[in-house]
Amino acid sequence: MSSEKINVTIWNENIHEQSKPKILELYPGAIHGFLADKLGSPDLNIRTATLEQPEHGLTEEVLQNTDVLVWWGHIAHNQVADEVVDRIQQHIWDGMGLLCLHSAHMSKIFRRLNGTSGKLHWREVGEKERLWVIDPSHPVTAGLPEHFELPYEEMYGEPFMIAEDAKVLMMSWFEGGEVFRSCYTIQRGRGRMVYFRPGHETFPSFHDANVLKTIANAVRWLKPTCRTPYPKTHIAESFETIAPKDFEHIKAGVIRD
Numbered sequence: 001m002s003s004e005k006i007n008v009t010i011w012n013e014n015i016h017e018q019s020k021p022k023i024l025e026l027y028p029g030a031i032h033g034f035l036a037d038k039l040g041s042p043d044l045n046i047r048t049a050t051l052e053q054p055e056h057g058l059t060e061e062v063l064q065n066t067d068v069l070v071w072w073g074h075i076a077h078n079q080v081a082d083e084v085v086d087r088i089q090q091h092i093w094d095g096m097g098l099l100c101l102h103s104a105h106m107s108k109i110f111r112r113l114n115g116t117s118g119k120l121h122w123r124e125v126g127e128k129e130r131l132w133v134i135d136p137s138h139p140v141t142a143g144l145p146e147h148f149e150l151p152y153e154e155m156y157g158e159p160f161m162i163a164e165d166a167k168v169l170m171m172s173w174f175e176g177g178e179v180f181r182s183c184y185t186i187q188r189g190r191g192r193m194v195y196f197r198p199g200h201e202t203f204p205s206f207h208d209a210n211v212l213k214t215i216a217n218a219v220r221w222l223k224p225t226c227r228t229p230y231p232k233t234h235i236a237e238s239f240e241t242i243a244p245k246d247f248e249h250i251k252a253g254v255i256r257d
């Protein structure tokens with residue numbers, strides 16, 4: 001938060017891109033590089049990080065200088081080190097924003113923040129998705145039409161295992177008949193998380209103007225309003241620090257003056 005610009009770190013596991021050249025044709029520079037290019041704006045400082053980097057590119061120093069972390073992962077969620085997830089979680093509690101895209105619903109950090117499995121129904125046949133904005137007053141949906149369509153997407157269907165306090169901003173309908181809570185937000189500590197569904201690696205969804213607008217809106221809304229250590233949970237003194245005679249009184253229910 002050293003500058004007035006929003007410091008954005010776009011994280012990608014960057015695995016599909018290395019085995020399927022067609023994905024690099026669809027998303028030159030891989031998903032992280034493509035999004036960095038498309039989101040480029042004078043009010044944003046954008047950097048990228050990937051799984052294979054030391055500490056996945058998410059060192060303490062990087063996270064201290066990240067206002068908003070964008071996450072794309074799919075097949076390597078379990079390769080993300082728990083100590084890095086701990087670090088991300090603490091920064092969210094202290095105010096950092098997190099935007100989880102598409103298959104990030106099974107990432108460790110998503111499941112921790114939601115306190116749920118993140119599971120859902122899915123089908124990959126390239127069917128039509130229609131996204132309905134159900135909260136047009138929210139900054140994340142600003143400037144979007146009442147609904148918009150993506151001609152080819154992977155289907156995600158309900159029930160979607162997410163936090164009970166999710167504030168839903170968009171609902172999706174799929175050609176096969178399913179519906180899905182495709183954009184929502186939760187607050188954890190001082191930080192906010194937004195989940196946004198589109199973005200399967202073999203479909204061109206990140207080229208879509210409304211998808212990019214949603215991501216751009218979310219990045220700006222997720223900017224911390226306050227970035228300071230969240231009060232730590234009080235740790236009660238252990239029994240060892242209470243003199244035995246005091247403990248005896250407590251156990252006996254005797255009120256002393």
Ligand code: ZN
Pocket residue numbers: 102103154199200201
């Ligand atoms: Zn997918």
